Amino acid sequence: MSTTLPVLKADDFTSDQDIRWCPGCGDYSILAQMKKVLPEIGVPPEKTVFVSGIGCSSRFPYYVNTYGVHSIHGRAPAIATGLKMTRPDLSVWVITGDGDALSIGGNHFIHLLRRNVDLNIILFNNRIYGLTKGQYSPTSVEGQITKSTPMGVVDHPLNPISVAVGAEATFIARSVDSNVKHLAYTLKRAAAHKGTSFVEVYQNCNVFNDGAFSYAQDKATRDDTTIELEHGKPMIYGKDKDRGIRLNGLNLEVVDLNDGKVKEDDLLFHDEKANSTLVYMLSRMRRPDFPEPIGVFRDVLSETYEDAVRGQIDQAIEQRGRGNLQKLFNSGETWKVGV
Amino acid sequence: MSTEAASTSTNKAIKTVSGITVRLVGDSGDGMQLLGTQLTNTSAIAGNDIATFPDFPAEIRAPRGTRAGVSGFQVQFASHEVHTPGDSLDALVAMNPAALVTNLADLVKGGLLIVNEDSFEDKDLKLAKLKVSPLEEPAMENYRLVKVPMTRLTKTAVAEFGLSAKEADRCKNFFAMGLVYWLYGRNMDATLRFIHGKFGDGKSVIANANEKALRAGWAFGETIEALGHSYNVEAASLPEGTYRNIIGNQAMAWGLLAAAQRSGKEIFYASYPITPASDILHELCKFKNFGVCTFQAEDEIAAVCSAIGASYGGQMAVTTSSGPGIALKTEAMGLALMLELPLLVIDVQRGGPSTGLPTKTEQSDLMQVIFGRNGESPLPVLAARSPADCFEIVQEAWMLATQLMLPVVVLSDGYIANGSEPWLIPDVSKLAPITITHPTESNNPDGVFQPYRRNELLARPWAIPGTEGLMHRVGGLEKEDGSGNISYDPDNHQKMVHIRAQKVANAAKLLPPQQVIGPQSGELLVLSWGGTYGACLTAVQAAQAQGTSVALAHIRYMNPFPSNLGEIISRYKQVLIPELNMGQLRTLIRARYLVDAVGYNKIKGKPFTVSELLDKITEMTKSGTRTSVQYQ
Numbered sequence: 001m002s003t004t005l006p007v008l009k010a011d012d013f014t015s016d017q018d019i020r021w022c023p024g025c026g027d028y029s030i031l032a033q034m035k036k037v038l039p040e041i042g043v044p045p046e047k048t049v050f051v052s053g054i055g056c057s058s059r060f061p062y063y064v065n066t067y068g069v070h071s072i073h074g075r076a077p078a079i080a081t082g083l084k085m086t087r088p089d090l091s092v093w094v095i096t097g098d099g100d101a102l103s104i105g106g107n108h109f110i111h112l113l114r115r116n117v118d119l120n121i122i123l124f125n126n127r128i129y130g131l132t133k134g135q136y137s138p139t140s141v142e143g144q145i146t147k148s149t150p151m152g153v154v155d156h157p158l159n160p161i162s163v164a165v166g167a168e169a170t171f172i173a174r175s176v177d178s179n180v181k182h183l184a185y186t187l188k189r190a191a192a193h194k195g196t197s198f199v200e201v202y203q204n205c206n207v208f209n210d211g212a213f214s215y216a217q218d219k220a221t222r223d224d225t226t227i228e229l230e231h232g233k234p235m236i237y238g239k240d241k242d243r244g245i246r247l248n249g250l251n252l253e254v255v256d257l258n259d260g261k262v263k264e265d266d267l268l269f270h271d272e273k274a275n276s277t278l279v280y281m282l283s284r285m286r287r288p289d290f291p292e293p294i295g296v297f298r299d300v301l302s303e304t305y306e307d308a309v310r311g312q313i314d315q316a317i318e319q320r321g322r323g324n325l326q327k328l329f330n331s332g333e334t335w336k337v338g339v
Numbered sequence: 340m341s342t343e344a345a346s347t348s349t350n351k352a353i354k355t356v357s358g359i360t361v362r363l364v365g366d367s368g369d370g371m372q373l374l375g376t377q378l379t380n381t382s383a384i385a386g387n388d389i390a391t392f393p394d395f396p397a398e399i400r401a402p403r404g405t406r407a408g409v410s411g412f413q414v415q416f417a418s419h420e421v422h423t424p425g426d427s428l429d430a431l432v433a434m435n436p437a438a439l440v441t442n443l444a445d446l447v448k449g450g451l452l453i454v455n456e457d458s459f460e461d462k463d464l465k466l467a468k469l470k471v472s473p474l475e476e477p478a479m480e481n482y483r484l485v486k487v488p489m490t491r492l493t494k495t496a497v498a499e500f501g502l503s504a505k506e507a508d509r510c511k512n513f514f515a516m517g518l519v520y521w522l523y524g525r526n527m528d529a530t531l532r533f534i535h536g537k538f539g540d541g542k543s544v545i546a547n548a549n550e551k552a553l554r555a556g557w558a559f560g561e562t563i564e565a566l567g568h569s570y571n572v573e574a575a576s577l578p579e580g581t582y583r584n585i586i587g588n589q590a591m592a593w594g595l596l597a598a599a600q601r602s603g604k605e606i607f608y609a610s611y612p613i614t615p616a617s618d619i620l621h622e623l624c625k626f627k628n629f630g631v632c633t634f635q636a637e638d639e640i641a642a643v644c645s646a647i648g649a650s651y652g653g654q655m656a657v658t659t660s661s662g663p664g665i666a667l668k669t670e671a672m673g674l675a676l677m678l679e680l681p682l683l684v685i686d687v688q689r690g691g692p693s694t695g696l697p698t699k700t701e702q703s704d705l706m707q708v709i710f711g712r713n714g715e716s717p718l719p720v721l722a723a724r725s726p727a728d729c730f731e732i733v734q735e736a737w738m739l740a741t742q743l744m745l746p747v748v749v750l751s752d753g754y755i756a757n758g759s760e761p762w763l764i765p766d767v768s769k770l771a772p773i774t775i776t777h778p779t780e781s782n783n784p785d786g787v788f789q790p791y792r793r794n795e796l797l798a799r800p801w802a803i804p805g806t807e808g809l810m811h812r813v814g815g816l817e818k819e820d821g822s823g824n825i826s827y828d829p830d831n832h833q834k835m836v837h838i839r840a841q842k843v844a845n846a847a848k849l850l851p852p853q854q855v856i857g858p859q860s861g862e863l864l865v866l867s868w869g870g871t872y873g874a875c876l877t878a879v880q881a882a883q884a885q886g887t888s889v890a891l892a893h894i895r896y897m898n899p900f901p902s903n904l905g906e907i908i909s910r911y912k913q914v915l916i917p918e919l920n921m922g923q924l925r926t927l928i929r930a931r932y933l934v935d936a937v938g939y940n941k942i943k944g945k946p947f948t949v950s951e952l953l954d955k956i957t958e959m960t961k962s963g964t965r966t967s968v969q970y971q
Contacts, residue, residue: 067804070814082645087652111637316627323629338579
């Protein structure tokens, strides 16, 4: 008998459903990269489950030929948690958006991260409510004009990476929908991490919030507005690789590498295992003062939730033996009638 | 254990009675629940039939000595069958003035009143907002008052152990227990085992002090002249077998274990703490060695959603709550019925609306669980009738959930959740299996797997992730029958709404028909449901004994109703529906069967008394004239 495993292709993960996203939506690119990456991860379609909530991004499970649950608004992390706790053999992905994960589902989002369930959560951030046609979201920027904020957004936006750091997520990354190579790499890294992997993807909604991330998407500007985090390497960016990030006391600062006053060794070297305070500082790097980091912010190992839970069950069985219902019923004070 | 066999002999006269109802009341920190539980277990072991009613405040430690902090435990033990903890009290044991004045009204005239007279000082009266000691009131002449200096006697009894004043004071509930045990000829052995188990072995000072206090209480009863005789309650003639005492929430947890074993599944149990349901979580989390996975979720919504995720993965998924939490789970319950996945949702009802009366009982979630979801979203709803029935009903619910592929709601309430009764321990080897199949091959040889292709009961296949070739997506959007693909087709939607309704209706085919206790036709049918069973049954039997033409139909299947219910109702001239709500079942019965049913409704956070139901039955049947509908 042959032991050769079948080689999976992107088509193996393509479902028979028509895709109903708007033409030009950034979601297409994320779907394409996911289908490209899934065969490389090596988990067969029947062992893979996509769980989503509500929103444009949450239609995602219908378009991949795996198991999937398109659930209710904000609750995908909770559904995925129950699934993974009981079926640790499955590869579980949560697909969510900025409204789904950070507004209605904010509670489940932080609890998923702090528990460190071994699954991957991909947040499509387009800074807008798309499926309900254009209201502002928890990541919309102050002053943004939307259908529900004709005079501009007054809420302070949530920074998803900062929230993830606060919840002590063990894997935190950011990528951009149109940067396909980087996106594919990031998704693979997320899949490889044991524990909750959180990936924020800058995603363009070309109908209701077009160009929200054009600075990070355009080849002409992205080298100057973003900085790619690479483990063990100095934080350098710019078209000409002539600017860097330095830690000055308790602050990060942008430094010019042209005049020779600052050497590469003076720069901050990115460390995916760094303490969360430093990761938090990276998450606060925002335009226009800083380039916005893309890549893996943090990748540390910690016991997964399902392992800890199963561990207690195994321990209980080891110490007390497999439970016996009849023994349980007859335990404690009993009495006989007429026997 | 250092104890010698506990004496139960007495030199005083013994009066044999058929049953006793006693209530123990004190501060919520006084250990009244412990005392009540011990008396219950001991009486059960003695072979009495028993029914209990713990009644405690929502606050953990309300200000000491105040009326708000009064905690009580009522138990009826008898040599005949009992179904309620009793209407009125034969004896009341009150540890302080607040406990006395808030409970005295339930003591029968001539009843025995035992008080801790050491706690009737000026400061105690002030805490209870009393100007004059109730012990000095002329009304005391109506009772057999026995004033016991419990605090002082306990202190003296445990002096040899060198406890602090506070520790010595804490032993006084065992002194009270010893006195009660003497009074009713209860055997102290089980309680002594409890004391030494809980407070340590024979070397534990606290354990030995508590034992001493217990024995001192017994000796006090034997000595004082105010108690001329003790009582004896013979064993009840219950069906043969081995029994134990069981509490409602415990029975629910054990029923889940049995359902899991019968179906070859492991339990995934997710909940968020809420009174009065939390004890199910406390009980189940002890059973990890049964493979039980308990999950205390971040909120009620996460609890039900994680259960849905586990169900999709093929586990036995359960979530529990009370009314306010069920309200939060509502949307997800709708999702589960749309996904057509098995799920148990257990609602231990309490007084509402909103936060309401967390520790008090009510039956006011019936409409919520039957109708409280958006869209046309029927679900089967089952209601337990007694503490031990929780064990049975949750297994029936799991059978329905898996045979029909849908969520099933189980209703309990605070009264049966905390109440207890003797339970005939089942032979586990004789429990019938619940058969569940997960398909391994496509049901559509010509194409992709059809997750919504149905069997004769309209159940869809429970295909679980990990099965090759059966990959499918489920979701909350309306789907095409068969393929499960998203569909906005108008005719398909109507078809699916009907299928989901018919699927729930099919539950009646899997459940036994409605039983009637009493004449199969006649003047009056009492229609009851849930935790009022004991009171309704006792009242109906009492009325029958008086020659009244009355029968009881106690419904356990609230949705769908048993298929023969309408026919049963039609055989009686009048229908009375007693409920601890404003008439929720009555509304359903009137709408469904067009019958002019009469309600008897009480919304006080307390169970029915037998006498109030008996009065109502008598009123409706005495002249043969029909009572008009009473809207509250």
